[in-house]
Structures are given as C-alpha cells and as structure tokens.
Amino acid sequence: MKWLCFALVFVLAGVASGAIEKRIVGGTSCDKNRQYHVQIETLQGGKFCGGSLLNTRWIITASHCAEQRVKVKIGSNNDVSFFKKAWSFLKGSSKKLQQEINIDQQFTFKDEEEHVHDIMLIKLKEDVSAKLPTIDLPPVECSRPDKGQQVQIGGWGYKKQDKIPSSLKCANTQVTDCGEEDKPDSKYHSDETTTMCAFKAGVESCFGDAGSAVEYNNVLHGIIVSDPPDKCANTIVMLDICRYREWIEKTLREK
Structure with missing residues (x-):
C-alpha cells in the first residue's frame, strides 16, 4: 500500500510538472480576469493565437494570426456555469461564440x-x-506606458504545440527598451513609434500567445506580436x- 501511495504521488507530481511547463512562463491562472480573451485558429492549421473582444462585433489581434480563413472562439474564459453554457447551446446562441x-x-x-503593420481588426459575422465582457480602449490621444511601468500579459500559450493548457494564464512584466532584434516579423513594418517591449526575469510568452x-491600468495598451515557433520569448x-487608436476608431465606425 505504501508503495502504491508513493507511486501515485510520483505520477501526480509529473502531471503537475507537465502542466506548469505548458503555461505562459512565470504566469498563474487568470481566474475571472481576461474574460474578453478570444482564441483564434487557422482552419488550415498551424496557427494558434489570442485576441480581444472590443464590442459585440469586433476583435483585435495581430495580423500574422490570420490573413487567411480562421475560426474564432469567444467566451472560452468566461465565468459562466456549466448549466448556463448548456442552456446557451440548446438555444443555439452558442454558435455565435x-x-x-x-x-x-x-x-x-x-x-x-x-507598409503593413502586425495589427488587425476582425469583424464578426454575427x-x-x-453581456459578454469586453476590454476597454485607451483615449484616442493616449500615451504608451513609461519605461519601468508594470503591464499584464496573458494567453493560452504553451511550449508543446500539440498540447493546450487547461486555463488562461496571466503574468505581470515591465516595460523596457527594445533591442535591435526585438521587432515583429520582417514582413511587417516597425519602428520606435510603433513597437514597445517588456521584460521581467522568469516571465515569457510562448507559442499561441501572439495577438x-x-x-496597463486595466486598459488595452498593447498587442503581443512575439511568436516564437520553437521556444518562448523572454x-x-x-x-x-x-x-493605432485613430485607425481603430475609424475602422469600427466605417467598416
């Protein structure tokens, strides 16, 4: 019996270790935060990203997360009971999610x-x-967080592309200077006016966190464009x- 108990503890420890490995590094469960988070997957496979619900019709994400036919999953981190989800499914409203x-x-x-930039707005079909939670935008005449300010990141990112973690992970990091190599993919334009960076020892974004x-202060101030295919970005x-605030405002109004 003692041997059996020891073996069970060992197995559970291994499971826990694997779960930690697949999280956004340095993060903990978002719990009831970030209920606006959206999952974005390309129908052809190979791309898995995050996004944010701005209102009943629009999502914001990174351009490289789509640019082809995609499936968006809304409300995956919502604080909704199983019974409400089941009732929503029976009514057919869950199809909109x-x-x-x-x-x-x-x-x-x-x-x-x-020049194309790595930021995109997606208009939903319906x-x-x-009642779904959304994220607030800063004022049109806003300023980026100063160096050293704390910002929060989050996502479903994971180290192993074939295994998705069970819950959304959040972590705090700090705004810092960007290095020469800290920029979006070369197909997208970037400079010091468009790009900002964050660093904190032990906090990383992984595959699937882009978008x-x-x-910053509970308001959307950035979109993650780091998208390491085989390792996490520190x-x-x-x-x-x-x-991009004026462009966002214009697109939401005119499209």
Missing part, C-alpha cells in the same frame, strides 16, 4: 506608405451578446495601441 471568418472581414493596418492583449515584443 464560434465563428469562421473570411479574409474580407479582416482589416490589417497600412500606413501612408502602404453580433455576440452585449493577446497587454493591459523579451516580449508588442505594438503600441496608442499609435
């Missing part, structure tokens, strides 16, 4: 010189419930939402 989005409903930012929100690269 998983929608397939074509390229013509994806809007990537281009600057005056037609409105979701106004997720960066919060210096987290983000796009500064304040650089």
Whole structure:
C-alpha cells in the first residue's frame, strides 16, 4: 500500500510538472480576469493565437494570426456555469461564440506608405451578446506606458504545440527598451513609434500567445506580436495601441 501511495504521488507530481511547463512562463491562472480573451485558429492549421473582444462585433489581434480563413472562439474564459453554457447551446446562441471568418472581414493596418503593420481588426459575422465582457480602449490621444511601468500579459500559450493548457494564464512584466532584434516579423513594418517591449526575469510568452492583449491600468495598451515557433520569448515584443487608436476608431465606425 505504501508503495502504491508513493507511486501515485510520483505520477501526480509529473502531471503537475507537465502542466506548469505548458503555461505562459512565470504566469498563474487568470481566474475571472481576461474574460474578453478570444482564441483564434487557422482552419488550415498551424496557427494558434489570442485576441480581444472590443464590442459585440469586433476583435483585435495581430495580423500574422490570420490573413487567411480562421475560426474564432469567444467566451472560452468566461465565468459562466456549466448549466448556463448548456442552456446557451440548446438555444443555439452558442454558435455565435464560434465563428469562421473570411479574409474580407479582416482589416490589417497600412500606413501612408502602404507598409503593413502586425495589427488587425476582425469583424464578426454575427453580433455576440452585449453581456459578454469586453476590454476597454485607451483615449484616442493616449500615451504608451513609461519605461519601468508594470503591464499584464496573458494567453493560452504553451511550449508543446500539440498540447493546450487547461486555463488562461496571466503574468505581470515591465516595460523596457527594445533591442535591435526585438521587432515583429520582417514582413511587417516597425519602428520606435510603433513597437514597445517588456521584460521581467522568469516571465515569457510562448507559442499561441501572439495577438493577446497587454493591459496597463486595466486598459488595452498593447498587442503581443512575439511568436516564437520553437521556444518562448523572454523579451516580449508588442505594438503600441496608442499609435493605432485613430485607425481603430475609424475602422469600427466605417467598416
């Protein structure tokens, strides 16, 4: 019996260790936070990202997370009981929480010189419930967080691409200077006016965290564009939402 108990403890310890390995590194469960978080998956496979629900019709994410037909999953981190989810399924309203989005409903930012930036707005085919949690945008005339300020990141990111963690993970990190290599993929334009970075020892973003929100004072101030395919990123690269606020406002109004 003692041997059996010891073996069980050993197995459970291994399970726990594996779960930790698959989390956003340095993070803990978001619990009831980030209920606006959206999962984005390409229908062809190979891409798995995060996004944020802005209102009943719009999601914001990184451009490289889509640019092809995708499936968005809304409300995956919502604080809703099993019975409410079951009732929603029976009514058919849960179908709105998983929608397939074509390229013509994806809007990537281009600057005056037609350079493409790694930030995108996705328009849903159907409105979701106004009761669903959304994330607030900063004022149009906002400023990025100062160096040294604490920001929060989160996501479903994991080290092993074939295993998704059981819960959304959150972590705090600090705004820092970007290095020469700290930038989005080379196909996207970036400079000191668009890109900001964060670093904290032990905190990393992993595969699947790109497109997720960066919060500062409980408001959306960044989009993670780091997307390491085979390792986690310690210096987290983000796009500064304040650089794109007027474009966001115009797109939501006119598209």
